[in-house]
Amino acid sequence: RKEVEQDPGPFNVPEGATVAFNCTYSNSASQSFFWYRQDCRKEPKLLMSVYSSGNEDGRFTAQLNRASQYISLLIRDSKLSDSATYLCVVNFNTGGFKTIFGAGTRLFVKA
């Protein structure tokens, strides 16, 4: 089993739709969580951190479920510009830390 798993998609949605991605992780000692966005042939960029209490940034909502070991990303009112690959990131403490990126979920938003 991979340490971090994501549904690769692609998700094809119309503009204005709501779409949700999940990411599961296997290490219960995982301590910090992020969602990154990567556009085609570009570098990953931080979209948002994921806090235990959940957090919201405009149309984006991220949640953490430690009991079930998954994080989620909800995008409301999808825009064409939301088309990208969304990567979940999990960090856990190993004395130092270990960072694992999920393989990414591709999203296509169509007019």
Add this chain to the structure above:
Amino acid sequence: DAGVIQSPRHEVTEMGQEVTLRCKPISGHDYLFWYRQTMMRGLELLIYFNNNVPIDDSGMPEDRFSAKMPNASFSTLKIQPSEPRDSAVYFCASSPEGGFTEAFFGQGTRLTVV
């Protein structure tokens, strides 16, 4: 700040040749990471440094790969000898507080080994 700067942006080399990728992190960031991204394996952490010291190189695929950070503003990733399966995009990233804060990525080096 100009962000994380990587060079070259593209590299095409023949199998067996030495390849050196370069990275300048954001000033003041204590952590530097080297990643490799391929379609098959996604984004993989190869090695990271804290205050110029290599902390975890467990992701380095083979002895053909080596990384150095001689000072806080420069790091290299070297592949010697290169092989076609090393073809990938190599990203350098830096962060102020390791894995628990945002990592800022460079634009990457697209390496093709023929």
